Amino acid sequence: MIDNNTCFVMSMMCFHTLCNCCLAILGQYIYQYFLANYPNDDSRAWINITSLTSHIYESNQGTCMQNTTAENTTSAAEVWAQKRSADLIFQSTLWRAFPVIIVTYLFGLYASRLNRRLVLFLSLFGGALHVVICQAIIYRDLPEYWWYIASFIVGIAGGTNVVGIVLNLIITEITEDNERSSRFVAISAISTAVSAAATFGIGYYIQWRGYTDILWMAIGFEVLCMFSILFLPKSTHSSSPPPIADDTTSLLAPSSVDFNIKTVSSSKCSQYFDMCMIFSFRRHPPKKAISLIIIIVSYIFHTLASSSLAPLLWYLLGAPFCWTSKDLGYFSAISQIAIAVFSVLGMKILNVFGANDALICAFGHVSFFVYSLITALSKNTWQLCLSILALPFSIYQSSLTISMLSKLLEVHERHNVFALLTEINTIIACFGSSFFNWLYARTVTYEKNFTLLVGCGLCVVPFILNIYLYIINRRTDSEERLSVAEHVNVNSSTFSLPNNVLTQDADLPGSFLSSLSLNNSHCLSQNQNEITTRANSYPSTSERHAFA
Numbered sequence: 441m442i443d444n445n446t447c448f449v450m451s452m453m454c455f456h457t458l459c460n461c462c463l464a465i466l467g468q469y470i471y472q473y474f475l476a477n478y479p480n481d482d483s484r485a486w487i488n489i490t491s492l493t494s495h496i497y498e499s500n501q502g503t504c505m506q507n508t509t510a511e512n513t514t515s516a517a518e519v520w521a522q523k524r525s526a527d528l529i530f531q532s533t534l535w536r537a538f539p540v541i542i543v544t545y546l547f548g549l550y551a552s553r554l555n556r557r558l559v560l561f562l563s564l565f566g567g568a569l570h571v572v573i574c575q576a577i578i579y580r581d582l583p584e585y586w587w588y589i590a591s592f593i594v595g596i597a598g599g600t601n602v603v604g605i606v607l608n609l610i611i612t613e614i615t616e617d618n619e620r621s622s623r624f625v626a627i628s629a630i631s632t633a634v635s636a637a638a639t640f641g642i643g644y645y646i647q648w649r650g651y652t653d654i655l656w657m658a659i660g661f662e663v664l665c666m667f668s669i670l671f672l673p674k675s676t677h678s679s680s681p682p683p684i685a686d687d688t689t690s691l692l693a694p695s696s697v698d699f700n701i702k703t704v705s706s707s708k709c710s711q712y713f714d715m716c717m718i719f720s721f722r723r724h725p726p727k728k729a730i731s732l733i734i735i736i737v738s739y740i741f742h743t744l745a746s747s748s749l750a751p752l753l754w755y756l757l758g759a760p761f762c763w764t765s766k767d768l769g770y771f772s773a774i775s776q777i778a779i780a781v782f783s784v785l786g787m788k789i790l791n792v793f794g795a796n797d798a799l800i801c802a803f804g805h806v807s808f809f810v811y812s813l814i815t816a817l818s819k820n821t822w823q824l825c826l827s828i829l830a831l832p833f834s835i836y837q838s839s840l841t842i843s844m845l846s847k848l849l850e851v852h853e854r855h856n857v858f859a860l861l862t863e864i865n866t867i868i869a870c871f872g873s874s875f876f877n878w879l880y881a882r883t884v885t886y887e888k889n890f891t892l893l894v895g896c897g898l899c900v901v902p903f904i905l906n907i908y909l910y911i912i913n914r915r916t917d918s919e920e921r922l923s924v925a926e927h928v929n930v931n932s933s934t935f936s937l938p939n940n941v942l943t944q945d946a947d948l949p950g951s952f953l954s955s956l957s958l959n960n961s962h963c964l965s966q967n968q969n970e971i972t973t974r975a976n977s978y979p980s981t982s983e984r985h986a987f988a
Contacts, residue, residue, distance in 0.1 A: 445614045448672050449607055449627070452560075455665045456603060457631050459567070461638035462658035466574065467753050468765055469651050470528055474521035519885055522754040526881035528584070529750075530874045532591040537870030539595035544866050545859065547602050556606055559598075560669050566597020568662040575655050601866050608858055612846050621797055621843040625787050628839045629780040636776030643769015727916055728848055734909045735844050736864070738801065738902035742837040743865055745808060745902075747872030748895030751880035752815070755888060760819055767821075775828050782832035783839070797844045798910040804836030805903035809896050816892035837902060 547559060573590035576582060615623045642654060756763045756771070763771070790800050807830040814827035845857055876891045883890045 444671065445610055448668065449610055449614075450630070451668045451671075452603070452607065452665060453627065453631050454634050455661045455668060456600070457634045458638050459658050459661035459665065460600065461635050461642060462654050462661065463571065464639070465642060465646060465651055465654050465765075467525070467529065468646070468757075468768070469578075471521055471525040471754060471757055474524045475517060478517040478520050518758045522758060522884050523881045525754060526751060526877040526884075528587060530877040530881070532587050533870050533874040533877070535588040536591035536595035537867070537874070539592060540598060540601055540870065541863065541866055543596060543598045544601045544605070545863050547598060547605065547859065557669050557672055559602060560606055560672070561666055563598040563602040564662050564665045564669075566594050567599050568659055568666075569597075570594035570599075571655055571658045571662065575652065575659075578652065578655075601862050605858055605862050608842055608862075609855070612842070612854060612858075617847055620846060621840055622787065622791075624843050625784055625836075625839045628835065629784045632776045632783075633780035636773045636780065639776065640769050640773030643764075643766045643772075646765040727912060731909060731912060732845065732848055734905050734912075735841060736861070738905045738909070739837060739841045739861065740864055740868060741898055741901040741905075742805070742808075743868040744872050745812075745895045745898035746838070747868060748812070748876050748891045748898065750873035750876045751891050754880060754884070755892075756824075758884075758888070761821065761824070771824065774825070775831055778828050779832045779835060783835055786833050787836070796910065796913060797840045798906045798913055801837045801840055801844075802903050802906035802910065804833050805899045805906065807831070808834035808899045809903075812892050812895045812899070816889035816896070837906075 547554065570590045570593055573586060573593065577586045577590070611623060611627065612620065645654065753768075755761075756768065761767075787800065790803065795803070810830040811827050811834055814830070815824060818824045818827065841861065842858065845861070846854055849857055876894075879894075880888075880891050
């Protein structure tokens, strides 16, 4: 049975995905504007979008196709339009990057204390205001710097990043640990299917009616998202204080290394470092800390490699492909349908063969390498379609990272780690996409596929890290099974000894000290280290006494 939290997540995800699909057409409009106005005075205002309809596409595609038979396969107008488009997106992304990084960090730091409804409403309202400004740029012929103002406003609101944090927290709270990986992949697949249907229809609609109606639809979907907030159920964790607020709770933490540390800092300034301190070797056993660091670093390189696909739009609009919005809609829809179907199918098959999350992510990086390489070397449309076969499996790192981290963390640690993960994604997505757009603008004349080749090289690093993580997890599982087997054998032999009762009586002081340190730690804080040391000096005997 589907509960209220699941209904809210699905409705919010669908409306927000549709809104993002509508906003994705801004890049096409910017490119078509520059291409239609070459040569052009840079200070000229933006033309009204209602004049940019299907006849513009037909003339642009005809010019592009003629250029593919010439020695210079890319005309000066196309090069100029791609450079200007990439530069505009680069600068707009920078204007959005700085405020969104700060807002995302602050929200992640105080996520457990903030009202989720209010945070979601402010983020969605900022997104709607961003679309309104874009419409004003088009209708009122505003100067180019208004694009930067719109980007800055959506950055202050947090936008997709804050919405993503809230949805990830809700999904984590309503899902069991053993079902979390499959749930994240399934939700990602549903989102991709919705995006596929939307992009397919948008490609046809642009040729029929232009861009303005699509942007009005984006505002409508933002309003529907705001309406969905009314049905957000009360969180099971956000309203309760963290379980590590004092020394008593710290002693009751499951990990023995938590006896000598405080998780909540008394200083406001030091709270800003709590996110990174989650991965400290003092807070977790060495193998768990190493696993957490490997997962984060793998995600960083995966996000950076994915950012290399940011200039793919300009790559497909120019020669030798010369695609229109309808062609882009076809390709996007087929790609996303393939992701929605085969990503889940591939996940099920890999689980049947016993692959864990780390091995699945490693397979995903191999698929990303194949996809980027085929796309970079393609000269025809059928070759691009061939690359779609590898695309569905390339998303596993982004889909499974949160699930992998949540399995290694306590409930009270997830807010900080999810915020840190979103912060990393925000920084790399903003600066990474900006960098690759800037790089594409400088290399389009000489080597159009250079950014795609860079992405191929970047995905090698997370592949190696995930293989290493797989080896660590395999060794850890083997050691745990061996330890359990030895423990069972020791207990079996202990029951057969005639002095079994005497052995247990000798262990009573150790058991007494363990229970004393757990139950009375709030009044014995000055002797905490001594009690903990003495309690830990009898680990095996305490276990035998408890077992008996």
